[in-house]
Amino acid sequence: MAWEEEKDAAGRLREYFEKEVDGQEKKVGDHCGDEVEEVREKEVSLCAYEEEEKDGEEDAGKVLDLGPLVSLIDQMEKDKDDESLRRWKEQLLGTADFNSVGDKLEPDVKILSLSILSLGRPDIILPIPVALNPKGSWFTLKEGSSYRLKFSFSVSNNIVSGLKYTNTVWKTSIKVDRSKEMLGTFSPQLEPYTYVTPEETTPSGIFARGSYSARTKFTDDDGKCYLEINYTFDIRKNWPSASPV
Structure with a gap:
């Protein structure tokens, strides 16, 4: 199965927690910027899922016209x-x-x-x-x-x-x-x-x-x-x- 989307999301979340545990200091502005960027990435990921769902629905609606059935x-x-x-x-x-x-x-x-x-x-x-x-x-x-x-x-x-x-x-x-x-x-x-x-x-x-x-x-x-x-x-x-x- 193609699990790349979930792996990417998991990687971003893991990286975020590791930075918190290591106690890395960031400026408030930079920290907020990172959060905003992460939210944007999640929004893009969700949009990808929505587009994939739409593609699936379109595929389901496209039925090839093979002409009349013949025994x-x-x-x-x-x-x-x-x-x-x-x-x-x-x-x-x-x-x-x-x-x-x-x-x-x-x-x-x-x-x-x-x-x-x-x-x-x-x-x-x-x-x-x-x-x-x-x-x-x-x-x-x-x-x-x-x-x-x-x-x-x-x-x-x-x-x-x-x-x-x-x-x-x-x-x-x-x-x-x-x-x-x-x-x-x-x-x-x-x-x-x-x-x-x-x-x-x-x-x-x-x-x-x-x-x-x-x-x-x-x-x-x-x-x-x-x-x-x-x-x-x-x-x-x-x-x-x-x-x-």
Whole structure:
């Protein structure tokens, strides 16, 4: 996750307290000036969060116009006399399961599993399905630890275009991260798909520890949401003695 905003704010706050403890003397005018500058920096930071929130809202409102939906069988029947086009479609669809397609137009995506991978640690398996608003912390991560997200999903009925994963994180009602991962376009098949995100690192330090709230969504280019989870998680100094299963 991109935690740079919170790290910067924590660094400024830590520096302020260190100067107070060291007993550094400042003139009243200089001290007031520093406070005003710090307030300005905080205002700029908050504006950045607001702009990011607006960007997210704009992205949510922009749905690609992909034209009318056509069933997978109809797509294969079109231009079937064109050999090159037929081969291209077969290559695109790969191992598509036509037996479970029928004439349904809407693709169906089911998120089958979610897990967190961290080198040297047992995988943290997050149960699916989950309550709409799980009570308590869903999982705990160690500060400064590297991790990846892994999820498997199935696709049926039709091709899903532009499947994406978005995750938004808040701490004390302030948004500290918003990440989006484009998974791609997938055709129906019997075997589930598996996707592993690039490696990321949790923030570290006393100001990074604590509880966070988050929202995870899986959507496609049509704006259809296949899974939305609201949950909380913790970042602690050490890993928990027993990982949740």
